Amino acid sequence: xxxxxxxxxxxxxxxxxxxxxxxxxxxxxxxxxxxxxxxxxxxxxxxxxxxxxxxxxxxxxxxxxxxxxxxxxxxxxxxxxxxxxxxxxxxxxxxxxxxxxxxxxxxxxxxxxxxxxxxxxxxxxxxxxxxxxxxxxxxxxxxxxxxxxxxxxxxxxxxxxxxxxxxxxxxxxxxxxxxxxxxxxxxxxxxxxxxxxxxxxxxxxxxxxxxxxxxxxxxxxxxxxxxxxxxxxxxxxxxxxxxxx
Amino acid sequence: xxxxxxxxxxxxxxxxxxxxxxxxxxxxxxxxxxxxxxxxxxxxxxxxxxxxxxxxxxxxxxxxxxxxxxxxxxxxxxxxxxxxxxxxxxxxxxxxxxxxxxxxxxxxxxxxxxxxxxxxxxxxxxxxxxxxxxxxxxxxxxxxxxxxxxxxxxxxxxxxxxxxxxxxxxxxxxxxxxxxxxxxxxxxxxxxxxxxxxxxxxxxxxxxxxxxxxxxxxxxxxxxxxxxxxxxxxxxxxxxxxxxx
DNA sequence: CATGGATTTTGACATATATCAAACCGGTTA
DNA sequence: TAACCGGTTTGATATATGTCAAAATCCATG
Numbered sequence: 001x002x003x004x005x006x007x008x009x010x011x012x013x014x015x016x017x018x019x020x021x022x023x024x025x026x027x028x029x030x031x032x033x034x035x036x037x038x039x040x041x042x043x044x045x046x047x048x049x050x051x052x053x054x055x056x057x058x059x060x061x062x063x064x065x066x067x068x069x070x071x072x073x074x075x076x077x078x079x080x081x082x083x084x085x086x087x088x089x090x091x092x093x094x095x096x097x098x099x100x101x102x103x104x105x106x107x108x109x110x111x112x113x114x115x116x117x118x119x120x121x122x123x124x125x126x127x128x129x130x131x132x133x134x135x136x137x138x139x140x141x142x143x144x145x146x147x148x149x150x151x152x153x154x155x156x157x158x159x160x161x162x163x164x165x166x167x168x169x170x171x172x173x174x175x176x177x178x179x180x181x182x183x184x185x186x187x188x189x190x191x192x193x194x195x196x197x198x199x200x201x202x203x204x205x206x207x208x209x210x211x212x213x214x215x216x217x218x219x220x221x222x223x224x225x226x227x228x229x230x231x232x233x234x235x236x237x238x239x240x241x242x243x244x245x
Numbered sequence: 246x247x248x249x250x251x252x253x254x255x256x257x258x259x260x261x262x263x264x265x266x267x268x269x270x271x272x273x274x275x276x277x278x279x280x281x282x283x284x285x286x287x288x289x290x291x292x293x294x295x296x297x298x299x300x301x302x303x304x305x306x307x308x309x310x311x312x313x314x315x316x317x318x319x320x321x322x323x324x325x326x327x328x329x330x331x332x333x334x335x336x337x338x339x340x341x342x343x344x345x346x347x348x349x350x351x352x353x354x355x356x357x358x359x360x361x362x363x364x365x366x367x368x369x370x371x372x373x374x375x376x377x378x379x380x381x382x383x384x385x386x387x388x389x390x391x392x393x394x395x396x397x398x399x400x401x402x403x404x405x406x407x408x409x410x411x412x413x414x415x416x417x418x419x420x421x422x423x424x425x426x427x428x429x430x431x432x433x434x435x436x437x438x439x440x441x442x443x444x445x446x447x448x449x450x451x452x453x454x455x456x457x458x459x460x461x462x463x464x465x466x467x468x469x470x471x472x473x474x475x476x477x478x479x480x481x482x483x484x485x486x487x488x489x490x
Numbered sequence: 491c492a493t494g495g496a497t498t499t500t501g502a503c504a505t506a507t508a509t510c511a512a513a514c515c516g517g518t519t520a
Numbered sequence: 521t522a523a524c525c526g527g528t529t530t531g532a533t534a535t536a537t538g539t540c541a542a543a544a545t546c547c548a549t550g
Contacts, residue, residue, distance in 0.1 A: 078398050078399075078402050080402060080406075080487065082486070083487075084402075084406055084487070086401065086402045086405050086406055088398050088401055088402075099391055099394055100391060100394050100395050100398065101391070102387050102388055103388045103391035103392040103394075103395055108395050108398070128380065128383060128384065128387070131377075131383075132376075132377045132378075132380065132383060133377075135373065135377065138373060138376075138377060139373065142347050142373070142390070143347055143348045144348075145344075145347075145387070145391070145394070146345060146346070146347035146348035146390070147348040149344055149345050149348075149390070149393050149394055150345050150348055150349075150353050152394060152397035152398060152401065153323050153333050153345065153353070153354065153397060154323075155401055156323075156331065156333055156397065156400055156401060156404060157323050157325060157329075157331045159401060159404035159405050159448060160331050160404050160445070160446075160447075160448030161325075161331055161448065163536070163537090164537070194496095194497070195497075195498065195499095196497085200405070201405075202405075203404060203405030203406065204537080204538090205537075205538055205539080206497090206498080207499085207500085207537090207539085207540095208536090208537060208538075210498060210500085211499085211500080213498095213499090214499070214500080225545095225546095226497080226498070226545075226546065226547095227497095227546095241327070242325065242326060242327030242329070408506070408507090409506075409507070439526095439527065439528090440527075440528065440529095441527085449507080449508090450507075450509080451527090452508075452510095452528090452530085453506090453507060453508075455528060455529055455530085456507095456530080458528095458529090459529070459530080471515080471516075471527080471528070472527095
């Protein structure tokens with residue numbers, strides 16, 4: 001085990017090492033030595049920018065790397081054979097995407113920038129090599145993958161058993177929480193995605209999303225005007241979730 | 246790289262080593278030496294039996310191990326705060342469950358035996374230790390987790406954009422394929438779960454599941470009587486999926 | 491600042507699925 | 521065999537969300 005002292009020191013250094021690529025997800029909870037840090041640092045030299053609408057990867061692309069979002073945000077969407085597509089997630093600063101591609105060596109969905117964004121490329125081979133050397137990194141990688149599974153199961157629950165307004169409330173509260181975790185306002189933010197994209201993610205048509213927004217506004221729960229949202233009554237939004245029927 | 250010769254030898258030995266616990270998922274694609282085999286073999290000594298209705302683990306349980314299903318089948322279900330529960334998957338022989346627990350060190354869903362079943366317990370610490378030593382095992386573990394993510398995204402697609410009969414068709418075809426992969430009939434099988442459980446998994450009420458079954462039967466696509474199912478027209482079932490509207 | 495295209499909102503109406511209720515069935519127990 | 525019980529099927533009706541269409545608004549660009 002690493003002592004507390006050691007850990008806090010290495011966490012400090014970690015921040016420095018990751019400063020060229022703020023790997024919140026990947027870095028924060030790990031306690032590494034300075035030498036280890038050095039190697040971690042080599043992992044993700046490549047930072048690349050993407051303009052709104054650019055593809056980070058497309059379905060079918062050969063899998064090489066995971067991507068840590070450094071700034072901006074993305075959506076991932078799965079494509080069905082019959083042409084249907086569905087948004088499977090919205091990712092923002094500090095989150096890792098590309099995990100779906102490991103199992104087939106090819107990406108099974110596509111990732112599109114919702115705004116101008118930067119990502120760090122994490123070559124998966126290197127990541128595996130390093131994580132064989134550093135148990136804490138190994139465990140952390142496993143946790144990231146597991147968290148993605150849990151997240152997906154939460155969405156399955158949402159899609160399988162919630163009504164439109166519950167889904168939207170869950171969506172807004174999740175955004176709120178994620179903004180808060182990044183030091184941004186939990187109650188006032190700009191949506192980076194269209195009604196259509198929200199609907200696709202929540203299993204609803206855009207008109208239903210729009211109506212639900214309007215209802216929330218009429219009931220004093222939120223202020224919404226196009227893509228700018230203000231959450232006025234978080235407790236009520238919370239309590240709205242789970243009111244079946 | 247391991248030569249083909251080597252790989253086929255080690256795969257042979259692998260079968261022997263895993264004979265006390267048929268780890269289809271975990272073992273098959275790995276090429277290991279005899280010594281490595283020995284260590285793998287030590288991994289999963291514990292095989293335990295569960296009767297229909299028994300819990301393999303419950304939500305909140307401390308995470309210790311993954312479980313490889315050796316015989317029988319299970320359902321996993323997530324519990325919502327408000328008491329709602331939703332089936333998130335049905336697992337059968339050779340599949341691994343428990344991946345959701347890695348990220349929080351506690352199980353976030355529960356696993357219940359659908360019939361009398363046996364599982365091999367895979368202590369996760371040991372699995373991590375071994376996978377640091379054996380890159381092929383490491384990669385395989387990553388693939389298993391990634392496959393779970395892809396599977397979940399498939400269900401999100403189903404829940405988010407398919408109509409009742411499409412969902413049921415996908416469900417039946419998936420079962421069919423999995424039975425086939427295990428050397429069982431892809432067209433004739435017994436369901437191990439109730440209409441209620443199928444409905445929960447597919448985001449439908451049991452009556453809707455029942456009606457969809459009946460419609461399929463009326464259209465000559467299947468024969469169904471209670472829990473025994475015969476798929477009569479696989480092509481039509483396939484083509485049914487993706488007919489939006 | 492004006493224009494035009496995309497996005498969003500709102501309305502009227504259609505429909506798939508949920509809900510409620512009753513009948514049916516198969517297996518188990520008395 | 522009869523009675524019973526959980527699970528399943530089927531029917532009648534209600535409702536949430538989808539569909540189609542028009543109006544309103546936003547935003548980028550000239």
